[in-house]
Amino acid sequence: xxxxxxxxxxxxxxxxxxxxxxxxxxxxxxxxxxxxxxxxxxxxxxxxxxxxxxxxxxxxxxxxxxxxxxxxxxxxxxxxxxxxxxxxxxxxxxxxxxxxxxxxxxxxxxxxxxxxxxxxxxxxxxxxxxxxxxxxxxxxxxxxxxxxxxxxxxxxxxxxxxxxxxxxxxxxxxxxxxxxxxxxxxxxxxxxxxxxxxxxxxxxxxxxxxxxxxxxxxxxxx
Amino acid sequence: xxxxxxxxxxxxxxxxxxxxxxxxxxxxxxxxxxxxxxxxxxxxxxxxxxxxxxxxxxxxxxxxxxxxxxxxxxxxxxxxxxxxxxxxxxxxxxxxxxxxxxxxxxxxxxxxxxxxxxxxxxxxxxxxxxxxxxxxxxxxxxxxxxxxxxxxxxxxxxxxxxxxxxxxxxxxxxxxxxxxxxxxxxxxxxxxxxxxxxxxxxxxxxxxxxxxxxxxxxx
Numbered sequence: 001x002x003x004x005x006x007x008x009x010x011x012x013x014x015x016x017x018x019x020x021x022x023x024x025x026x027x028x029x030x031x032x033x034x035x036x037x038x039x040x041x042x043x044x045x046x047x048x049x050x051x052x053x054x055x056x057x058x059x060x061x062x063x064x065x066x067x068x069x070x071x072x073x074x075x076x077x078x079x080x081x082x083x084x085x086x087x088x089x090x091x092x093x094x095x096x097x098x099x100x101x102x103x104x105x106x107x108x109x110x111x112x113x114x115x116x117x118x119x120x121x122x123x124x125x126x127x128x129x130x131x132x133x134x135x136x137x138x139x140x141x142x143x144x145x146x147x148x149x150x151x152x153x154x155x156x157x158x159x160x161x162x163x164x165x166x167x168x169x170x171x172x173x174x175x176x177x178x179x180x181x182x183x184x185x186x187x188x189x190x191x192x193x194x195x196x197x198x199x200x201x202x203x204x205x206x207x208x209x210x211x212x213x214x215x216x217x218x219x220x221x222x
Numbered sequence: 223x224x225x226x227x228x229x230x231x232x233x234x235x236x237x238x239x240x241x242x243x244x245x246x247x248x249x250x251x252x253x254x255x256x257x258x259x260x261x262x263x264x265x266x267x268x269x270x271x272x273x274x275x276x277x278x279x280x281x282x283x284x285x286x287x288x289x290x291x292x293x294x295x296x297x298x299x300x301x302x303x304x305x306x307x308x309x310x311x312x313x314x315x316x317x318x319x320x321x322x323x324x325x326x327x328x329x330x331x332x333x334x335x336x337x338x339x340x341x342x343x344x345x346x347x348x349x350x351x352x353x354x355x356x357x358x359x360x361x362x363x364x365x366x367x368x369x370x371x372x373x374x375x376x377x378x379x380x381x382x383x384x385x386x387x388x389x390x391x392x393x394x395x396x397x398x399x400x401x402x403x404x405x406x407x408x409x410x411x412x413x414x415x416x417x418x419x420x421x422x423x424x425x426x427x428x429x430x431x432x433x434x435x436x437x438x439x440x441x
Binding site for chain 2: 053054055070071076080082088089090091092095131133135137140141166167168170
């Protein structure tokens with residue numbers, strides 16, 4: 001079986017759990033879509049600095065710094081703003097931060113993830129060719145790569161023994177957070193650390209094509 | 223001596239078949255007036271190096287929509303559906319480059335380097351046909367430099383010498399592209415006097431800049 005969550009609630013459930021992975025003071029890059037929901041679930045005593053590929057350190061809400069939407073956009077090209085104390089940087093510096101190991105964590109979606117921590121999220125040959133943007137650099141350079149996604153795509157597993165789509169990077173994913181559970185990628189494969197209390201381990205395994213080891217300290221995902 | 227020229231003079235320096243770099247990120251920081259002037263003048267068969275293909279009707283997206291490109295070297299085309307259509311029809315060649323690799327290839331081109339070694343793209347289709355170099359036990363892809371015939375840069379404040387100050391994150395690829403072309407044309411949102419940009423605040427020094435055109439407020 002699957003969860004009873006509707007799409008909106010499900011995304012918030014995932015984002016809320018991802019928020020608990022971030023530490024006060026972290027420098028974080030969030031991918032488009034679901035990951036952008038994460039900051040609203042951060043505890044009041046956890047402050048993170050957001051990086052945006054386009055050239056912002058300290059992206060966030062403070063519209064009075066530059067209210068003209070033509071000059072400040074986010075990674076998706078939408079009007080954005082920067083926090084007091086933030087910095088606008090050029091693309092060389094932006095990717096020095098990203099590739100150079102200065103970003104503590106990146107949270108992004110995936111088309112497929114596999115048991116070796118390989119990630120595919122930039123192309124479906126013949127169907128969807130958006131390009132990789134900054135994703136390949138982010139997952140190679142960030143200290144921690146967290147995949148936040150729905151567990152399946154129209155009922156088909158996205159967590160596989162081996163990715164079948166062209167890769168974004170090899171051995172890069174550290175943690176997978178879905179509506180069904182929290183899965184850690186280790187040298188021996190995937191380990192289920194937390195499980196949605198609505199589900200059994202058998203439910204999660206049935207929706208996961210790669211074998212899952214179950215953590216001896218498995219807890220409910222909240 | 224001022225580097226300021228009329229838009230028509232600038233466009234006359236760009237000819238069919240050239241490779242152009244245009245700064246910007248999803249249209250933010252494109253040299254909008256120069257791009258429009260190139261289109262109006264009928265320039266075509268261009269190779270465009272840019273971070274992305276912008277969004278329908280905005281900035282460099284128009285170069286795709288008006289079918290003025292032979293080739294596009296870029297990191298992301300997902301927000302401009304025309305690219306996929308022309309690519310699938312065989313009308314437009316697209317070379318997809320990771321964004322951090324694209325910026326370093328341009329930096330190499332402008333900095334006199336023979337390329338850059340990056341871990342980005344290893345084990346992916348990006349690595350196809352490229353040399354892998356091992357340095358201190360770690361593998362890297364050799365990515366070669368990129369240069370253009372002309373770079374079109376958009377600055378917010380530009381003085382007569384070509385010193386540029388950028389506003390917001392319209393900065394993005396503009397400063398690095400100003401280093402990597404045979405001819406660099408800056409479109410100024412605002413023309414200012416020498417000294418109006420304090421030396422400490424100059425982002426692109428005017429020595430990189432050949433010509434300036436007045437852009438004025440964006441549409």
